[in-house]
Amino acid sequence: MKPTHFLLALGLMTTTTHAAAPIPPTPPDAVKQPHVVKAPFGAERQDEYYWLRDDKRENKQMLAYLQAENAYTDTVMAPLKPVEERLYQEIVGRIKQDDSSVPYRERGWWYYSRFETGQDYPVHARRKDGPGVDAASIQQANAAGDFDGEEVLLDVNALAKGKDYYQVGDYEVTQDNTILAYADDTNGRRQYTIRFKNLATGETYPEQITGVSANLVWADDNRTLFYVENDPETLLTKRVKKHVLGTPVAQDALVYEEPDDSFYMGIDRSRDDKYICIGVESTVSSEQRCAPAADPAQFVVLAPRQRDVEYQAEHLGDRWVIRTNADGAKNFKIVTAPSDSTSRKDWKDWVPHRDDVYIEGFELFDGFTAVAERSDGLERVRILKAKGEEEYVKADEPAYSMGLDVNSEPDSDWLRYSYTSLTTPATTYELNVSSGERRLLKRQPVLGGYDPARYVTERVWVPARDGTRIPVSLVYKKGFEKNGKAAMLQYGYGSYGASMDPGFSVTNVSLLDRGMVYALAHIRGGQEMGRKWYDDGKLLNKKNTFTDFIDVTEYLVRQGYAAPDRVAALGGSAGGLLMGAIANMAPDKYRVILSQVPFVDVVTTMLDPSIPLTTNEYDEWGNPEQKEYYDYMLSYSPYDNLKAQDYPAMFVGTGLWDSQVQYFEPAKYVARLRDLDTGSQPVVFRINMEAGHGGKSGRFRRYRETAEMYAFMLDQLGVAEPAP
Structure with missing residues (x-):
């Protein structure tokens, strides 16, 4: 078949006559091939698009289908190219191109990364410590283009060339x-x-x-x-x-x-550089083995693994300091142990467990300890001083994100921490724990006249259908009226205990300036409200994640934040599972759904231990080799629950080389969705043929992808372009 005929057969080219209007583009139609997916206990399911999986990424028929989807997306998006270009220029126009990170000192050198104008990748560099050399002076030199005395470690632009x-x-x-x-x-x-x-x-x-x-x-x-x-x-x-x-x-x-495939593994040096430690961690258990960095011949287990006991240990001085959920400390506590400890029997409670405070982590210093905590859905940093006094680092907004920053040296009175909100760009502060002095080290520069005073952020609590109160962070432009007419983008994740905290986004400003509302739903499955929040959104409680998101949408519409027919939803990876679930459960609540690298074929993937991440995540999703979990997962798996109904407009994205959520999951999902969707809204599928889970590499190229997706969304929501 000639190339032109092949494209016509797939519906990727349209024919016109002088007397007729252009024929709307027809999406690709993937071939069906019978395939049975079997569970160990005998259950069987038909998967007519299983053939799209090719672990080597070489199958010509599969690649042709993906290329056809890209060509179809090109056709659908062609009229929106001006909007996409304008969005892209707005977004990159807010980014300071010759920016640099806040330097940190380590072993007599100051390390940092910087960008050069027009370049996509960073330059990693360092400068020798000396009189008058500090984070502020280096930042000033970098801003002035003065690189005298700089030693380039890696010029990633040169490495990435070609x-x-x-x-x-x-x-x-x-x-x-x-x-x-x-x-x-x-x-x-x-x-x-x-x-x-x-x-x-x-x-x-x-x-x-x-x-x-x-x-x-x-x-x-x-x-x-x-x-x-x-x-x-x-x-x-x-x-x-x-x-x-x-x-x-x-x-x-x-x-x-590591013999157990349900564990991830990592290595690190201890806080005081005395030890090299190997850490292994599953969803519900962890174990650490360490050896002296001066002679790492024998690694000794700090405490043997035990199911439902997690711990992470750091060493400073003559003791281990350990964050753990042992002994029923669901929200974690901090204990100490002597340097030669090899058993939990040596652990002594230091920072006790609390039902209303979740301990996320800590940083050890010679004279104090900084503890990262959560309460009421917000982050905070508590400082524990050597003599027993304690204080909290202050925040000034109702919804924000605060956390420990790079604190590379323990022999310091200065604590670095980060702060951001939906209106405040990422900020790095340095607080002197002894004197109380605070220094602003850096605030993310936002060009183009951005003024945080022009925007408003708030926190609302939404009653879920089971009575649970769900925190939601909102941002919109000052002067916004809750009259039920606006367009809204709602984002959610809700898996792995990953908390989605309100942080500044240069991309969202373009939405706010067009009158949209941005809502961040802190749904169950994350850890914003503590460990129970996570437990209530995984395994046999997973559906709470989906219903929470839908309940938030309904509440915000009732309260006038958005028009019922102008709501968009966005999620990626496990958040893409969320998007697939809400599309099946409440398609009428959303005008458009944006789903990036979505985990939508839950049962088939979790039945296959050869797929990356599967065995590690039995305690997150369940093991479908067991009928109870199989049945529950099957009841919400987006691919398996597609049915004949009107679906919202959708923008689905993936990367051919994704190792986290393999490309064939969204490919199969889109193919089956096209078969069953009774509606008339467009479904586009963008495949990045040269990238993986995180999209394209480089600082600016990923914003091209965002601009395309947002252009699609704005068109579907009927959001008008602002005047020049």
Whole structure:
């Protein structure tokens, strides 16, 4: 078949005559091929689009279908190109192109990253400490273009040249500050390659280590690097190995191998640099084994793993300080143990458990400890001083996000913390715990005349159908009237205990300036209201996540924040599962749904342990090899619950090389949706053929994707373009 005929057959080209109007584009129609998915206990399901899965990404028929979907999306979006371009220019116009991060000091050097005008990737650099050198002076020099004395560690722009995708996931410098190890990814699949660079000579060593995670730790000898090797099929973090510079990679010694595929693995150095620790963690359990960084020959377990007991330990001085949920501390507590402890029997309570306060983490200093907490759905930082006094870092808005920032050295009186809200750009402060002095180190510059005083943020509490109160963060332009006429974008996630806190977004300003409301629903499945909030939104409680989101929508419409026919919903990954569920459960509540890298084929994916993430997540979703979980998951899985009804307009996005939610899930979902949708609203499917879970690499390229998606949404909601 000739190319033109092939496109016509797929409906991607239209024919016209001089006497007739253009024929609307017809979406692709994927071929059906019978396939039975079986569960171990005998249940069977038909999956007519299973053939779209190709783990090697080489099947020509599959690739042709994806390319046809992209071509169809191009056709649908063509009239909206001016809006897309305007959105893109607005968004990037707010970004300071030659920006830099706040430098932090470590072992006599100040480290930071900076961007150059017109460049997509950062330059990672450092400057030597000395008289008059501090975070403020370096930022001033960077802003003035004065790079005298700067040492470039990695110019990622040069490394990424000629590549469709490029990311440096981690980089670490030896304790003597002379050798750099870094891990890079060239397709977005999060399978990294480790490379080595001599910082004195600029030489890049020939040795490379492939198939690893982005997690690197040097030993004190400045020659031995510990890294995590991934399983080549499941991509799970499986083995910790060590590489000695100058020796064959094939001879790298195995340090530890995790036998349980439900655990993730990582490595780190302790707060005081005395230990190298291997941490393994599942949804409900964790374990840590550590060895002296000066002689990491034997890794000793700090406390043996136990189901439903989680802990994370840090070392400073002569003790371990440990965050744990042991002994029924559902919202976590902090305990201490001596340096030679190998059992929970040595643990002594320090910061007690509270039902109304969730402990997220902590940072140890020589003279105080900073504890990151949550209460009433908001973050706060509590400072515990050596003599027993305590105080909270202050916040000035009703809905905000606050957390510990980079505090690289424990021998300091200065605590760095971050602050942002839906109206306040990301801000880094430094607080002197002894004197109370506070310094503003950096506020994210927002160009184009952005003024936070022109916008209003508020927090409302929405009653869910079971009586639970759901916190919602809102932002809109000052002068907004709750008259039930506005368009609204509602975002949600609600999985893995990941809290979606209100933070500033340069993209959302374009929506607010067009009169829209942005709503962030803190639904169950996250951890905004503590550990119970998470437990009430997972496993056999998962449907609470979906009904919470729908209940928030209905409440906000009733209260006049939005018109009932002008609501958009947005979610990605597990939030894409949320989008698929609400589309099936309440399609009439949403005019348009934006679903990025959506996890929509829950049962089939969780039945297949060869798929990355599956085995790690049995305690998040359930194991469908057990009938109780199979039946429950099947009752909400978006792909399995598509039916003949009118669906909202949809914009679905994915990446061909996604390792977290594989491309074939949304591909199958869109194909079946097209078969069953009885409505007339457009469904477009954008596949990034060179990227993975996070979309395109580079600082600006991802905003092209956002602008396209938002242009589609604005058109569907009938949002008018502002006057020039």
